[in-house]
Amino acid sequence: MRFRFTDAAIDTETARRELLDRGAGGYVSFEGWVRDHNEGQEVTRLEYEAFQSLALKEGDRILAEALQRFPIKHALCIHRVGSLDLTDMAVWVGVSAAHRGEAFDACRFIIDEVKHRVPIWKKEHYRSGDSGWVNCEHCAAAPRHAHGHDHAHEPLEHSVLPE
Amino acid sequence: MSSRTAPVYGLILAGGASSRMRRDKAVLIYQGRNQLDRAFELVKRHVADVFVSVRGGQMTEPTRAQKPLIVDSVEGGGPIVGIRSALAAYPDVAWLVVACDLPFLSDTALEQLLGERDPRALATAYTSAHDGLPEPLCAIWEPAAAAALAAYQSNGGQCPRKFLSAHSVLLLEPRDRHALDNVNTPEEYQQAMDALDSSAPANSMQLTIQYFALMREQAGRSEETLETSAATPAELFSELNARYGFTLPREQLKVAVNSEFADWSRRLSAGDAVVFIPPVAGG
Numbered sequence: 001m002r003f004r005f006t007d008a009a010i011d012t013e014t015a016r017r018e019l020l021d022r023g024a025g026g027y028v029s030f031e032g033w034v035r036d037h038n039e040g041q042e043v044t045r046l047e048y049e050a051f052q053s054l055a056l057k058e059g060d061r062i063l064a065e066a067l068q069r070f071p072i073k074h075a076l077c078i079h080r081v082g083s084l085d086l087t088d089m090a091v092w093v094g095v096s097a098a099h100r101g102e103a104f105d106a107c108r109f110i111i112d113e114v115k116h117r118v119p120i121w122k123k124e125h126y127r128s129g130d131s132g133w134v135n136c137e138h139c140a141a142a143p144r145h146a147h148g149h150d151h152a153h154e155p156l157e158h159s160v161l162p163e
Numbered sequence: 164m165s166s167r168t169a170p171v172y173g174l175i176l177a178g179g180a181s182s183r184m185r186r187d188k189a190v191l192i193y194q195g196r197n198q199l200d201r202a203f204e205l206v207k208r209h210v211a212d213v214f215v216s217v218r219g220g221q222m223t224e225p226t227r228a229q230k231p232l233i234v235d236s237v238e239g240g241g242p243i244v245g246i247r248s249a250l251a252a253y254p255d256v257a258w259l260v261v262a263c264d265l266p267f268l269s270d271t272a273l274e275q276l277l278g279e280r281d282p283r284a285l286a287t288a289y290t291s292a293h294d295g296l297p298e299p300l301c302a303i304w305e306p307a308a309a310a311a312l313a314a315y316q317s318n319g320g321q322c323p324r325k326f327l328s329a330h331s332v333l334l335l336e337p338r339d340r341h342a343l344d345n346v347n348t349p350e351e352y353q354q355a356m357d358a359l360d361s362s363a364p365a366n367s368m369q370l371t372i373q374y375f376a377l378m379r380e381q382a383g384r385s386e387e388t389l390e391t392s393a394a395t396p397a398e399l400f401s402e403l404n405a406r407y408g409f410t411l412p413r414e415q416l417k418v419a420v421n422s423e424f425a426d427w428s429r430r431l432s433a434g435d436a437v438v439f440i441p442p443v444a445g446g
Contacts, residue, residue: 032446048445049375049376050375050445051373051375051419051438051440053422054419054422054423054424054438057422057423058424079445090446091445091446111446114445114446115443115444115445115446116443117443118443118445119375119419119438119440119443120443120444120445120446121375121376121377121441121443121444121445122444122445123376133376133377133441133444134444135441135442135443135444136376136377136411136415136441136442136444137377
């Protein structure tokens, strides 16, 4: 099972079926959505861009690490690229495991690592007409916070610093 | 310069006896090419017409035979005869004279000579980085030197260094201090080959750089192929940062070489594909 990109809507039904396993007692998924605000700015849409040849390798490494660290059956991550509107799904992670605890833990691990390690960038377009590359525009002025503030587009908030 | 300033042609001196080398210096190979071709192409980048100075018996030697030749027209041999023959063949031309045993000769050295040339002097030459004496065999010889050289030889003079020391010439300090390191012995040839081989990748190589996200917008392109002397990603970034003025400092970036994360101090090789990775924001 490989990390992959798509420039169309993520087909979660098909992806979920790849995780089915007779030994799995549960499945946890995470969807990252495009929300309408970030850091006090009103967001109207997002553009995602990836350095795909390296991103695919790094994404695969993260999935392999999850399978090594947690007693899970299968793990998968699909990231969308291109222009996305509000409520569109930007990323999907799915994990199947014998027990729910490991599935939750592995799913959380994968999305955290993907956000911090995989060369994917997003540009926010604001109601004001401005736009900006997330994590890039502010850090030039405040370098010590380069990776410290996480502009999550999903309910999960975390403060994992990249190595 | 006045309108009477003579145009400059190039003259590669390849008529030497190579007695200490015991081999023809013009055909010694450096970095896969013989020295005559290397010198010819180097000089050709700076002046429109380039000739090779040879003795009468060398006209059919294959490396020389393919080039425009100026054959010694006066007796005696030696570099002064080669220079005098060129001045006699084209009396209104100044000659950028380059010996065939200078494997480190550089664009920098020729640019400085041509840029700081004094056409009113008999010659514009460098002083040796080793002994401070004039270097006659990487120099511009003006048309007026023809008569003075003839007089010097008729009095028994054969040494172009002594000639320059005794006449009105402009002497320059070379900016490229190793450009005139010459090669006379088999040992020096081996050392020069080793030095050129070890510095070749750093001297100049072609790299591909891909840009993403903010870097792409600030570079104004997604990709470029670049001829660079940068030896590491860190040096390459400095070079490109000077050109594009990236807003992110290097400390904020990671770097990938050939689609894998890499150290900033890694040695780059010709053909490498480099990507500067701004802070990521997936999810």
